[in-house]
Amino acid sequence: MSSNKNCNSSYDVVVVGAGNAALCAAISAREEGCKVLVLEKGPIHKRGGNSFFTDGAIRFAYSDLNAIREVVTDISNEEATLIKMPPYSEMDYLCDLMRVTQGKSDPSLAKQLVSQSYETIVWMKNQGIKFILNYENQSFKKDGKHHFWGGLPVKTENQGVGLMEQLFTRAEELGIDIWYNSRATELAAENGIIIGIILEKNEEKIKLNTSGVILACGSFEANEQMRSQYIGEEWDNAIVRGTEYNTGDGISMAIDVGAQRNGQWSGCHSIGTDYNAPKVGDFTKPGDIFKKHSYPYSIMLNRDGKRFVDEGADFRNYTYAKYGREILKQPDHVAYQIYDTQVRPLLRKEYDLEEATFYQANSLEELVNLLPVNREEFLKTIKEYNASVQEGEYSPTEKDGKRTLGISPPKTNWALPIEKGPFYAFPVTCGITFSFGALKVNPMGEVLNSNEEPLNGLFAAGEMIGGIFYENYPGGSGLMSGSVFGKLAGKSAALYTQEQRSNAIRN
Structure with a gap:
């Protein structure tokens, strides 16, 4: 954790949130050479967002057991002979997604999620994420073999806890700064361009200069007032399964600077x-x-x-x-x-x-x-x-x-x-788990305004993206969406900040 004396530092990219989507975004931006800061609203012992509470099952397209073995690397040849692994193609994934969302999922976002899923899983494995076969919940033993089903054969080791531990380890290895007890409250913008972010840290208000902000701080499911307003009064009685810190802060900040809403605001997982x-x-x-x-x-x-x-x-x-x-x-x-x-x-x-x-x-x-x-x-x-x-x-x-x-x-x-x-x-x-109403975002993670144009310097990932899930979703797709669009948003933000830096030098 960075000390307060660094609070006036300038960062290329600031990521709001510290769950799976946020850390994938931070790691991706750092890989592109950016100086990156992660802001976590909660204390260090409550870090990890909703991702911390998942069972780690993650849905991606794959061709066969050999493709799975590229990700789950400790399957022995003997073990492999006892596995029946039906293929789960990109078309299978896309059809499942469109079927359960009643055809409402944004086609461009849905296709991006599906087409980038396997590549992103391999990338996560290369970042140190350990994947295992989901024997317990996605297979049955028949005729001496494990028959997998449902397109969800892989999960992270030690569930969401293991996923987040490994992501935080990787972020720290890469020199990404993480500030805890740091609640982002406002985006600073000039002429429609993001120039910084305002936050509260240890009862102190701080403004950070940055060219790129990635919002990955979840939806509004832990905000009782927003739940009641948008999903229905009866949702006051729902248990909040994950973090208490997903209160819609990022959505509100983005809308205040002109971001367009998207998705099913009356729906949720x-x-x-x-x-x-x-x-x-x-x-x-x-x-x-x-x-x-x-x-x-x-x-x-x-x-x-x-x-x-x-x-x-x-x-x-x-x-x-x-x-x-x-x-x-x-x-x-x-x-x-x-x-x-x-x-x-x-x-x-x-x-x-x-x-x-x-x-x-x-x-x-x-x-x-x-x-x-x-x-x-x-x-x-x-x-x-x-x-x-x-x-x-x-x-x-x-x-x-x-x-x-x-x-x-x-x-x-x-x-x-x-x-x-x-x-x-x-x-x-x-x-x-999370609400479906969020922001309008293009397939590269850029947040869009009411004219369908990118808000310069603003990006989003994870539950901050509206338009993918409606009414329902295929299990494991939320975690995959966070990883895919986190990685994409991180790269997009890095390229944007590098372009801004080059323009400033030229001028």
């Missing part, structure tokens, strides 16, 4: 999370440990004893980011994931953690007596569901078409009767 999860991200318990993402093998009931979504509509990778809001709509913002002993061994590891809230009983009648729900309706719904389950082969490795008939909502895949005890109920509520 939200999930079903443990009912007793912390109200904001707890930095002492990182790693996305409170989520509850095995719901495709469950039925979910609200307090009135009613189902409200098709739990088996698709793989969790393509539904979890929208089902959180459906839980928020339920009475008291709670739902219960119900499992029996047939599927209990299939549940993800977060269900086995000591932090997991659950109820267990040997019969459904005993289970429902433990819950604050409408007992009669709860049992009636389960009975009707069980009677509606159709014959077919149950296969958790694929969309098996084992479905219900005659009930609404249906369960389209993975429908098994809830009939073999012991029985389990996991209460979940809604946790907001």
Whole structure:
């Protein structure tokens, strides 16, 4: 951390934020020869933004297992023979992105994200990021081999904690300055050109001169007033899954100097999370440990004893980011994931953690007596569901078409009767991850004004970019977007500042 005596220094590039997108941007700019400063609003022990809380799964396009081995370098030849890795092409990625966003994702941003994904993963590996196979959550063992599915076979070692530790290590190796407890409050501009940034550090107001500012300080999900204003009053009741410091500061600063808004301001990424999860991200318990993402093998009931979504509509990778809001709509913002002993061994590891809230009983009648729900309706719904389950082969490795008939909502895949005890109920509520409304940015990370022209000297990455995600998103795409556009914004800012310097010399 730089001392206050350096506060009047001039930097080529100042990056606001210290998560994955921000540090990718800082490293990228530094590689181009720039003097770079990172501003982190929080203290050092709460650094890392939302990225710190992720499970590290990151979605990118790849051709085959050999391409994966370029990134996950410790897969032995023997291990490779036991892996079935379907290809996940750029077209697969793009189609998934456009499908889950209902075709609303900005085509130019979507194509940039997809086309740059593999190159960026390799770049991250070269920066020292350690990647591993996502065996636990994205593969099933069948016929002695691990069958991967869902286009998300890779994650960072030690989840988001490991990702951020490695990024901070790399930033420090490159000589990037990082100031903590430093909240950016205002962009300084002259004639539409960014010339500096104003911040508050240790109760002191400081103005820094700089040619380029990269905003990568998240969206506004931790700002209760903005959540209520833009997404809806009921979102006051949502748990904030990540950092408490993502309060929309960067978005507001950019709009004040003429940046154009973009994206779905009424939408957000939200999930079903443990009912007793912390109200904001707890930095002492990182790693996305409170989520509850095995719901495709469950039925979910609200307090009135009613189902409200098709739990088996698709793989969790393509539904979890929208089902959180459906839980928020339920009475008291709670739902219960119900499992029996047939599927209990299939549940993800977060269900086995000591932090997991659950109820267990040997019969459904005993289970429902433990819950604050409408007992009669709860049992009636389960009975009707069980009677509606159709014959077919149950296969958790694929969309098996084992479905219900005659009930609404249906369960389209993975429908098994809830009939073999012991029985389990996991209460979940809604946790907001990030909001979709942000800034208009071009594919190179330049922030645009109302005339669709770049605001000279202003760049953005990560959750600051609006227009990629609408309603939903393919799992792992947020982390990939942060890395791709962070790297691009860093290079764009570096080239811009170098051009400014050359112009000043010539003049």
